[in-house]
Amino acid sequence: MFSSTGNPYFTAMPEDRMQFEITEGSAIKHPRYSGLLNAWTLSFVGALVAILYLVYSRPDPYWRILKFLPDGILVTFQVTTASIFFALLLGLLTGLGRVSGNRIVNVVASTYVEVVRGIPLLVQLFYVYYALGRYLQVPDMVAAVLAMSVCYGAYMGEIFRAGIQSIDKGQTEAARSLGFSKRQTMFLVILPQAWRTILPPVGNEFIMLLKDTSLVSILAVTDMLRRGREFASETFYYFETYTLIALIYLVITLLLSRGVAHMERRLSYD
Amino acid sequence: MFSSTGNPYFTAMPEDRMQFEITEGSAIKHPRYSGLLNAWTLSFVGALVAILYLVYSRPDPYWRILKFLPDGILVTFQVTTASIFFALLLGLLTGLGRVSGNRIVNVVASTYVEVVRGIPLLVQLFYVYYALGRYLQVPDMVAAVLAMSVCYGAYMGEIFRAGIQSIDKGQTEAARSLGFSKRQTMFLVILPQAWRTILPPVGNEFIMLLKDTSLVSILAVTDMLRRGREFASETFYYFETYTLIALIYLVITLLLSRGVAHMERRLSYD
Amino acid sequence: MTKAEPIISIRDVRKFFGQLQALRNVSLDVRKGEKVVIIGPSGSGKSTLLRAINRLEEVDAGQIVVDGQNICSPEVDINLMRQELGMVFQSFNLFPHKTVLENLTMAPMKLKNIPREQAEAKAMELLERVGIKEKASVYPRKLSGGQQQRVAIARALAMNPKIMLFDEPTSALDPEMIGEVLDVMKVLARSGMTMVVVTHEMGFAREVADRVIFMDHGEIIETGTPEHFFVNPEHERTKLFLSQIL
Amino acid sequence: MTKAEPIISIRDVRKFFGQLQALRNVSLDVRKGEKVVIIGPSGSGKSTLLRAINRLEEVDAGQIVVDGQNICSPEVDINLMRQELGMVFQSFNLFPHKTVLENLTMAPMKLKNIPREQAEAKAMELLERVGIKEKASVYPRKLSGGQQQRVAIARALAMNPKIMLFDEPTSALDPEMIGEVLDVMKVLARSGMTMVVVTHEMGFAREVADRVIFMDHGEIIETGTPEHFFVNPEHERTKLFLSQIL
Amino acid sequence: KDIVIASDATWPPMEMLDSSKKVVGFAPDLLQAIGKAAGFNPVIKNVAWDGIFAGLIAGKYDMVSSSVSITDERKNAMLFSEPYFEVKQAVIVQKGSGIKSAADLTGKTVGAQIGTTGYFAAKALKGVTAKTYDEVGLAIEDLYSGRINAVSCDDPVAANYALLQPEYSDKLEIAFILPSEEKEYYGFAFPKNKKGEENVALVNKGLAKIKADGTYDAIVKKWFSAK
């Protein structure tokens, strides 16, 4: 027997000049990846050049805006990192709860996930900040981080659950049969293996969280967007301010997403 | 040879009383699903009962709030459906562009995806609404729908791309060898098969979009959340208003997610 | 070897995949009504050659003339040309979202604007020919591999092609189904269709082929009648290959 | 059959999986140092029985006493009990994030608080016994199946169990690796370890087993010496099974 | 003694941010003077308007100074100082829109900041669609780009936007002042509790002092001399 499987290669047929085409190109090995790669470079370099150009060519609003933002950018990062930290903790607990054999723990964790994923983040932010504010006396930043963590904890929980469930059950059986308790099995055998599966989606959540911290600007937490809004409301440079802010977000998230892609590739290799 | 693969079943070991446990339960066939199912029922019934209870037991703020909201809920749905419609259109174009063999079309589509995914939705909303507002004279609803569609179009594009790429290349070859053009192949052979893969994630995007329409409240589009904020700003019933709004969002998204799960199961069967 | 009126004429065709040369100066003429069987080890370029004939692969040098048209030329309407060239794949590639009947009527209706009734009548006739008329309204996934491949042949025939190309049509099939597909192909051969078949079914080659072509490393090594091949092959590589396969 | 001092005593054990009864009134005693081989067709309940012994499966009725302790009782510290019962799986189940040495030292260090040096010395000794000392610092994925299974045996032995349970330890292995694992098991048998082995390796059974048990449909059908089984089995089902397998 | 004061600094010239992100304006100057007179240190915090009272009730700060008009509903929920400034509701329109009186607004959309007396006044007008914004500047921006027909807000703010911002003064104008039976005054808001009562007394004391010694008039002159 010689050939038995279909030919996995397909060739380009450049004869048609239609606008949208089915890819059949084989020249590029990973057309998807390299497509985005080029788009990445284009977007990143484009955003950077645009920022520099605007600041140099029209320093009047743009350099003023840029000078106005740094503490806001810092707050954005602070909220993001603090939130991701607590979201990870909460996500770990939730993930463990979701795979728990204990019916009650399981339902509690699942309900948390269902409820939190069913309510818009903005509503949760308002709720924690203003509504619960009456009963829970916390500073702004803490309220913002709390709301973000509770929300993202649910998503993280699903990531942890998937990561834990991706580990072969034979690992659990082997550990248990050696005499490890359930807890030891989880923390010594399952989780140390699961992090490879967990890390890349966590990276994506980090980026999403960074973007979503823009919502805290509504709570008078002076993040980057809030600073921009303040500037614009004073100077009426709405267009210029939002342009610059969008570009800065873009640069930051593109850098992060490159990092995540890099991590993903490294994890998938060895 | 008798057994050759590992035993796929695992049994419950209820001997430990620790808080977090590794699931080994086999009584439930799909522990994950039924876990969420119960959580779903719990959340849904809980939210409904809470709404009814609050409205009946304390009609003073709650019934007043509820009466204040309906036109806002309508706006939320209008923005959601209009946005999903245009996002689907844009997503189709983007998906086609992302799989296109035409380098320029490909890079344009990919850059669109990269840029839009790199900027927070809220910033995009501000940008389209206020920044572009000076140059683009559009009514607020249109601006909101435009911003939401542009943002979600990028995500939809990735869904379409994945759906298209999930179809075996043999289908393309068979269609082309019968004499179909690339366009005919795409629209007669590939897309009609791809919708099965595309529909469930589109359903999820729909739910996410519904939640994200809460952001348009910041643009003075009087959606459900804005109506609630208006009510609260006059009556100072912050806690009550946000409670009710969160519950209503929860009921709506839980209903929708049940629908999506149902669709997903039906599609995966036949 | 080349007689008058070749319906396919391949001249000095070369094809590279990156560094790898899949076709090296291949020339081949196929006359109207001729049955050509291509054999050779895996990776020898059989599929590439077959696919080049209807431009599923673009060649890098040389020319391929089918029915008087240079299919490599950018001026040629390749979609029209391909209607002349029925192709059958190893993996059937039926359209799973269409019934068997729709699989057969789709191309004629969309591409030749044949009215539905007429297309369906033709389709039923073809399904009868390949022996699965009763499955007309069924979806492909309900069919066995052999049935699917017979539908795929009928689908190609529905466009009234002048030439049929087969790329290992039976090698994805369970042994008990190979026969039914080969039978359909034999009937088709007897009807006078021009056929180019890549296959390892030597019984079929012996019975049907006017000419057998042995390829290796992208080259045509040897050409001859089935008798010549199975009784008295010239080249060492041909002998080796045949000894392995028979 | 039951002599003094059974180290495993299984009494009227039943196990249901939903409707399916996987074990029907199974009773079995294993003496200290005895080698018991369990054979039987797929789905007959061999694995379930073996796994019940260290409570990887909970039984629904009956009792299992291991080394004087009723392991079905909720009072028993099952994690301590399991340290007495080494288990080897068909699929090795080495910990892929740990080196071979760490695979062996992890349980003794964490569960018995044995200091690292001591645990490592013991581990190296065991690795030498199973013949792969040189792979101590390697990660499991770099090992062949046979090597992995030998490490798995050494890992189980590192806890100094009184009893070793084997569930088809060689059936996931390529034929050329089966021998090396069986050899390790034979050496272990000669050292006086109590062993319960589910296997289809009849040569091993003949050479090592004190007793062979044939199971079918969740029941023990026949028990005897290897000679009894291979020369003169009583039951029809046993005969049928042996005729298929030998 | 520190008193933490919340201010939505998007309400020029009453309170706004300068380029060093400090809250400045009429009210901050007034508060400095009051603090000096009454012996406390005002710590001004920039807070979003929507929810500013929720924060006060929740105890996130001691007092709100954010051009808050004293209304009966608000008095139910919080304590107020003595009035410190009289305001009227002004209606800003695009030049040449032909809107001259409340009657001309029928069928039109009027924007206002959420939860302000400007919004309440717009809502009270018959046949008018009232639209809320998080900041008055955003409403003005929408008026400027033609999405709405008018904006109603406190007259000093309206004057600032319509007359002083060069970009807007070309295109916008104050059409009229909304008639109202009662006079409307700004007051500082405090939570209804013991600490709130103490602070009200303290602030009232300081306010009375600076009104008496002429400091108040000097501050008014500084910020509203253009009028």
Ligand SMILES: Nc1ncnc2c1ncn2[C@@H]1O[C@H](COP(=O)(O)OP(=O)(O)OP(=O)(O)O)[C@@H](O)[C@H]1O
């Ligand atoms: N699209 C492609 N890209 C890169 N290499 C290819 C491509 N298609 C085919 N090849 C290579 O070209 C050579 C010839 O392939 P071809 O499929 O024509 O061989 P074949 O004779 O049909 O073999 P088989 O009997 O396995 O089907 C092989 O080495 C194959 O790997």
Ligand SMILES: Nc1ncnc2c1ncn2[C@@H]1O[C@H](COP(=O)(O)OP(=O)(O)OP(=O)(O)O)[C@@H](O)[C@H]1O
């Ligand atoms: N966790 C489980 N849930 C449901 N059924 C199970 C479970 N584990 C085993 N079974 C069923 O119980 C019966 C006995 O299974 P067991 O694994 O003990 O058989 P076996 O003799 O080891 O077979 P094999 O030689 O295939 O390993 C089989 O029918 C099996 O399908």
Ligand SMILES: [Mg+2]
């Ligand atoms: Mg081939």
Ligand SMILES: [Mg+2]
């Ligand atoms: Mg088994």
